Amino acid sequence: METNDFFFRVEDVHVHYGKAAALSGVSLGVRRSEVVTLLGANGSGKTTLLNTVSGFLPLTAGDVRIEGRSIRGQAPHAVVRAGVVQVSQYRDLFPQLSVRDNLVLGAAVRGDDSDEALEGVYAKFPRLKERHAQKAITLSGGEQQMLAIGRALMTRPEIILLDEPSAGLAPMFVDEIARIMRELKDEGRTMLLVEQNMRLAMNIADRFYILRDGVVREEGHCDHLRANFDALAREHYL
């Protein structure tokens, strides 16, 4: 595959927890305005990869680059300033702060004036606008996920890393999150999407990688995934 046009790259990344290897040489890439999904069974290393890219975990070897610039070893806030933002599985919201304050804090990481970005997020998520004064902890699971995505958008990211945005949500909210993902894709956002919900992921993403035991075992276009869904799911325990 042509790799020289990758805007975001993970290059031969190794990560250990103590002596145990969690990632053993993972390489992948995302082009500008592309949506790539990272699939894999529980424990295959997906969250470890996102947390390493975001600066929460140290890597033993390898590199991470955005537009050719290495962000290896940078602190999480510096990674966000470089344009890489993660929407975490646990959503990391400030539970006692209002919806609005959670959003404004998102923008603060990049030192931006937030009014315009805030209006953009409210336009995308009218539910958040209606609930702007409500504490984050009082939102439903789906609304918290919207807030987490909204806060990521406030950082004006170049690439958004999403860690299982549909996990644990009621079906109505899964549909809503799928709609939001599609809208972000149509806006030309660049995204790396970790999903347990393979159907959701393969219907939104352009390309996929399958991780197994800390190694990429399969990669390709999502039409290949759709055509070989059952066999790939069986082989890789998806």
Ligand SMILES: Nc1ncnc2c1ncn2[C@@H]1O[C@H](COP(=O)(O)OP(=O)(O)OP(=O)(O)O)[C@@H](O)[C@H]1O
């Ligand atoms: N803090 C930790 N300390 C030690 N080992 C860990 C730690 N976090 C993860 N691991 C191990 O690293 C491997 C990869 O875990 P990781 O959470 O990245 O997988 P995952 O693909 O995101 O799984 P899931 O789909 O269940 O979230 C697993 O074997 C896991 O047990």
